[in-house]
Amino acid sequence: MTSILEQNSIGQIPLDQRHGRPGGLFFVWFGANMFLITVVTGGLGTTVFGLSFWATMAALVIGLVAGGLFMALHAAQGPALGVPQMIQSRGQFGSRGATVIVAVVIFMYMGWFASNAVVGGQALHSLLPGIPLAAAIILLTLTNIVVAIIGYRMLHLVMRLGTIILGGGFLIALILTMTSGKVSVAGLQSGDFTIAGFMSVLSISALWAVAYAPYVSDYSRYLPPDTGPIRALWATYAGIVIGSLLPMTLGALIGTVISGDDVVGGLLDVIGPFGVLLMWCAVLFSGLSNALNLYGASLCSITFIQTFSEKFIPRAKGRAAVAAALGLIAIVIGVAGAGNFLDFLVSLIGLMFFVITPWTAINLVDYYLVKHGNYQVSEFFKKDGGIYGKWNQSAAIVYVVGLLVQIPFLASALYTGPVAGAMSGVDISWIVGLLVTCPLYYFLSKASESRSGPRVSLTNTAMSPDSVEGADVR
Incomplete structure (x- = not known):
């Protein structure tokens, strides 16, 4: 079975293992939103x-178009540097400084x-009432653990399937809802417009x-x-915006024809028998695609540990052990x-x-405007932070300021x-945070460069097939 497992974890991906096209990122980020929870989130505005x-x-x-741009700008960093996102953060915050964010x-x-x-567990329990909710949650989580252990290629495949199957399913559900006879012009227009509510949904x-x-x-x-x-950015941007908007629109529409906030239950009532098929597809997909979160958590946990144990860059077995522990x-x-996940979801967001x-x-400011994508990737893995140090004072100061200026606006x-x-x-805390953080970090970084002299030209050359990670391989 080991042969089907992804062998890498947080180490830089060697050149001979690089593969794929940027268009594949569209399916990753479209499929990443094919969850019932995306439908529920879209329904928050009308419920x-x-x-x-x-x-x-x-x-x-407005929110997806704005937020999606910031998210998609990170897409170019992966091919250029060949490391996970949080490892790359050491280039801004230093090895120890990045652990706070990690x-x-x-x-x-x-x-x-x-x-x-x-x-997903609630949906499975509604389809098969004989399965207790706790058992349904456990069953789906165990499936996610298996997918996360298999790794990168499996996750790309799952997201592609989700894009096709559930993307089509949510589109059909949207059409069925609009033609169900339960949606009315008056219902679409009903509601009390408030700036607070509008900005909350936008945020x-x-x-x-x-x-x-x-x-x-x-x-x-x-x-x-x-x-x-540019191709990586646009594929990611289209995937996240369109993939999020489709199920969110469905949720918002269902919210206009139900009383209360049970969007999933309302969906089943409105679209009839097709809802059962859609629910089964959503449950099965949830049992596979939620591994996206577990996989990311595994990489971040390994990143955290490696900060204090330089040679800890596990491969398949070590990554599997971390994923299993986090899954439990x-x-x-x-x-x-x-019992109260909806309140938890809003608070978490x-x-x-x-x-x-x-x-x-x-x-993003550091990558695009300060260092222009030039990083010494091997330095990311040194216990002392290498040329990036353990702490980047400028980044730490700006991050704290970025948090503090948001507090009055939360x-x-x-x-x-x-x-x-x-x-x-x-x-409007996030808007204030961006407006303050971006220019402040840029000017502090430039001032730091002026004091320390010209920056040495760095490279982000990927490792050759013969290179050795120098890792504690597990």
């Missing part, structure tokens, strides 16, 4: 926030994984895309280093939080936006800042 369908759609489109991203991965497992949809930023290079790092960055933890989280926004700004179930409160709950 939880009480907006009309049209106001919800406007907010969803720890946050691990939490994010596990939160998304558990949320998807709960939604949620923008974060939906931005939250994938820590994933992006993980699924493009096997592409040849001469892959055109996710089972506990999912089963324990199944708000928290992730808060911590991911300044990171993505620093990462509006969430956990905390509402004074400015957001004065604005009737309108959350």
Whole structure:
């Protein structure tokens, strides 16, 4: 069985293992959104926030278009550097500094994984009531563990299948809903428009895309280093925007014809027998594709450990052990939080936006405007951080400032800042975070370069087939 497993983990991908075309990224990021939880998220505007369908759609489109651009800009980093996204962050934050971000991203991965497992488990339980909810969650999680262990190629295949099968299924469900006779012009227009509700939906949809930023290079790092960055960007951008908007539109539409917030139950009532087939496809796909989160969490966990143990760059067996351990933890989280997952989801989205926004700004400004894609990849794996050091003071300062400036503008179930409160709950924290973080990091980095002298030209040359990772191979 070992032969079908991905042999790499966080080490730079050798040249002789580079393969694929940038167009394949469209299927990855379209398929990555073929979840029932995406439908539920789209329904938040018309259910939880009480907006009309049209106001919800406007907010969803604006948010996805804006957030998707920031997310897609990371796509070029994978082919150029050949390493996972969080390893590359050491080039901005230093080896120890990056662990702070890595720890946050691990939490994010596990939160998304558990949320998807709960939604999938609930769907399986509704199809087969004889299976307890906890057992359904466990069953799907065990399947995800197997897929995550097999690794990169399996995940690309699963996402392609999800794009075709569930993408088609959600499109048919959307058409059936619109022609069901339950959707009316009055229903589409009903709702109370509020700036707070509109901005909340816009922010949620923008974060939906931005939250994938820590994933992006993980699924493009096997592409040849001469892959055109523009093609990689547009394939990723189209996948995340279109793939998110389709199920979210379905959720928003269902929200106009139901009372309460049970979007999945409402979907089944509206589209009839096809809903059962769609539900089975969604459940089976959830049992495969949620491994995307577990795979990312595994890479990040290995990255965290390798920071303090230089030679720890495991291959198939070590990565499998990490994935299995994280999967078991996710089972506990999912089963324990199944009762109030919707509140958890909204809180998780708000928290992730808060911590991911300044990171993505620093990462992109450094890659495109400061270092122009030139990094010494071998230095990422040194315990002392190599030429990037253990801590990058400029990045640390800007990241903290990026967090602090958002606090007054936050509006969430956990905390509402004074400015957001004065604005009737309108959350523009992420916009403020980007506007402050991007120029501040650029100018501090340039000032640091001026003080330390000209930067030595770096290379991001991929390893040759004969190179050795110098790793503790497991």
